Amino acid sequence: MSQYPPAQGAPVPEPSVRVLPVVDGVQPERxxxxxxxxxxxxxxxxxxxxxxxxxxxxxxxxxxxxxxxxxxxxxxxDRAGLMRALLDHAEQAYQKAFLFGPAPLGPGSPAAERLEAFGIATLRHLETYVDLYLASERCPTRRYSFPARAVQATHVAALLRQAGVTGDVELLTQALLGYLDAGLVNHLRTVRRLPAERVEAGWKDLVARMVREDH
Incomplete structure (x- = not known):
């Protein structure tokens, strides 16, 4: 099954996706x-x-x-096991916020506003856990097949369609997720030393331009 909504078709409803961890789920516990x-x-x-x-x-x-x-x-x-569990724990809380939490991040706001809020929430989430994400993304191919990335791609693609964006939504989705890449965000914040406010403003501008171009 594809991780993306179908190409061009009927309006896309609120994505019905299961919250997925970044690492394998743990066995049921007492x-x-x-x-x-x-x-x-x-x-x-x-x-x-x-x-x-x-x-x-x-x-x-x-x-x-x-x-x-x-x-x-x-x-x-060991410490690696703790870090994997922590990343899983943090990822699930983050996913629940943008899938089911209060607006504008969660359902209830216009798609463009939700898309903007999604990026800001993701940048702030990465700001806290960037070390864990960088460690988990050392494999250059596996980083694109994480279950968590599939959830993000499904969510972003659905919001683009709901906002009326046309064209190749699958590729536009990947372009947006590229802005939210942990390695890029880390480079901008620690090497280029851009303030968080500027990085967040760049996301807002990117979303506004992408939505505006289709209207």
């Missing part, structure tokens, strides 16, 4: 185990937001969650 896992991941998320993923250790997560270091190792195996 309620108490699931709560402990969520507690550890929330602690890890706070540390990433404060210090960056590169500075988050198993020991720091254990201290932040008020548990023993052994508990963290038993839950995630």
């Amino acid at each position: 309620a108490d185990a699931a709560r402990n896992r969520a507690r550890l991941l929330e602690a890890a998320s706070r540390l990433v937001a404060e210090h960056g993923a590169g500075h988050v250790t198993m020991e720091a997560v254990a201290a932040a969650a008020s548990v023993g270091k052994g508990t963290v190792f038993r839950r995630f195996g």
Whole structure:
């Protein structure tokens, strides 16, 4: 099955897609185990937001969650396992926000406004978790086949169609997602040292031009 809506046709309804993790899903857990896992991941998320993923250790997560270091190792195996689980956790929360959350990011606003809000939310999400995304995208081909990217592509393509954009929507979708590439965003922010406000303004301008050209 294609990850994109069909080319040219009837109006596209709100995309009905399942929230997909960036890594393989975990096996069903007992309620108490699931709560402990969520507690550890929330602690890890706070540390990433404060210090960056590169500075988050198993020991720091254990201290932040008020548990023993052994508990963290038993839950995630090693630091790489923790980082994969954290990326999965962060990705699911981000996806739920743009698929089901309040407007303008979620349903209820015009498609063009939702598309603009999607890009801004994605840029801010990447700002927090860019280290994890860069580590997960080291394979140059696999980066384009992540389930999470398929969800983003489906969402963006549907919004373009709802906004009345014509032409090759599949390629236009990839062009927009290219602006939101973790490597590019990291380059603009850390190498070119562009302020976040300028990068966000560039996204808004790109969306406005793309929608305006078709009207």
